[in-house]
Amino acid sequence: MKNLLILGAGTAGTMMANHLVKKLPANEWQITIVDKEKTHYYQPGYLFVPFDIYKPEQIVKSIDQFIPKGVKLVREPIDRIAKDEDQVYLANGEALSYDLLIVATGTDIAPDEIEGMLGEHWQESIFDFYTFDGASNLRKKLMNWEGGKMVVHICEMPIKCPVAPLEFAFLADSFFKNKGMRDKVDLTFVTPMDGAFTKPRATKELNYLLEQKNIRIVPNFNVERVDGEARKVYDYGGQVVDYDLLVTVPTNMGDPMIERSGMGDDLNFVPTNKATLQSLVKDNIFVIGDATNVPASKAGSVAHFEAEVLTENILAYIAGKEMNGSFDGHANCFVETGNGKALLIDFNYDQEPVTGTFPIPGVGPLRLLKESRVNHWGKLAFRWIYWNMLITGKPIPFVSSAMMTAGKDIEPAPAEVG
Amino acid sequence: MATRAYAGTNVACNDEGYMTNLEEWTQQVGEEIAKEEEVEMTPKHWEVISFLQDQYRAEVPLTIRKIGKSGVTNIKEFYQLFPNGPLKKASRIAGIPKPVSCI
Missing domain, CATH: 3.50.50.60 (FAD/NAD(P)-binding domain)
Known part of the structure; x- marks a missing residue:
């Protein structure tokens, strides 16, 4: 045996x-x-x-x-x-x-990698949402939070689900609008990257959404330390960002x-x-x-x-045979953009996310790199797919492990906005 | 693919001005790129540049964290040596591609 x-x-x-x-x-x-x-x-x-x-x-x-x-x-x-x-x-x-x-x-979060992050302010005014406890505690905090400066922050790449922090910022905008208190919340997105996302065309589309939702972005911010008492985050280059509520994605480690x-x-x-x-x-x-x-x-x-x-x-x-299976880096992510909408990105090692239709080329029903309600329903339906098909290894209809180029507007059309 | 003239030779560069062939790099080329980046090179700078090139040749992806653990410099000093976007700036002077630490 x-x-x-x-x-x-x-x-x-x-x-x-x-x-x-x-x-x-x-x-x-x-x-x-x-x-x-x-x-x-x-x-x-x-x-x-x-x-x-x-x-x-x-x-x-x-x-x-x-x-x-x-x-x-x-x-x-x-x-x-x-x-x-x-x-x-x-x-x-x-x-x-x-x-x-x-x-x-x-992978798990490692908040102890950043000076000052763990301590008496952790889960009081500094929260993560990458753990069950972090997400649950933040839920309690947001129920009674009266507003102020909310900073959504990425410590360093790579992180699990690289679009999640941005989705968090979009959903926060919707959440506070629905509570009638958006004017009491100053929303800032702080990232070590050049822009909103890791890939240029998606960044262009997503930057536009940040602007539309009045979310300020502070790019190229490499965090050095957090001062929990003064509620400030410092970067190595000398930038400082003030917060009342820091929602951070700590360093991710194996x-x-x-x-x-x-x-x-x-x-x-x-x-x-x-x-x-x-x-x-x-x-x-x-x-x-x-x-x-x-x-x-x-x-x-x-x-x-x-x-x-x-x-x-x-x-x-x-079987002692040559391994022919070759993973192409395929990722497929719904990106929640708030107000009951989402966009979808589908990409791999070589192909960055572009516009198009998914999973059936030319038909959809999902739209790539475009906001739509159908995409949002897709994201919510995914919980059922996850429990009932995905982790038990059942194939998902129309979605293959290798990324398809059909249905994608690959070149040269730039990502449209608006 | 364009070329740019540095130290009396044409070297291959991409649109963003990053060299595409490390073989063409010499210290004089690095010196001239550093001038464009407004960095005054010291022996410490060159030590860091040489570390970056070694890592690139060994196909190790470069990150700010990696620089911090390099033993050559620490992150704070790295920012002082190459202010505003140190990894991008230092990579350009070193003649290696713009780092893609982002996934």
């Missing part, structure tokens, strides 16, 4: 368990998945919780219900991977041997276990072949989702597309 071990039962790990249990013969392979948590969070929901669009209890389910029959779930913290022994040590001292390892331990295993880069992400998803650490270690260092967005859609490629490659690897 051979052992395939998956570390992490989040979006990526759970998808891999569901894919592989169908493909690997049960009399030859034992699949085991390790995670210390009991709860599977619907992470795209974190964005909606602070604005009371979702209640916290709507975005949680038990991890166990998504682990398929035939896969063994081990609920223990992981101490480290001993790659030279082909073993994983658990915190309780037990060792799990593997023939093939999949690392899917994701699991500390990766560092203990001596396998990570300086942010604890695992060096990974961006096409095959095999680790550069050892042949029998593969990496998927937010845990990799590949230059794709850290997002559930990316993990979903990667899972299809990785499944194919693992089967080839086991």
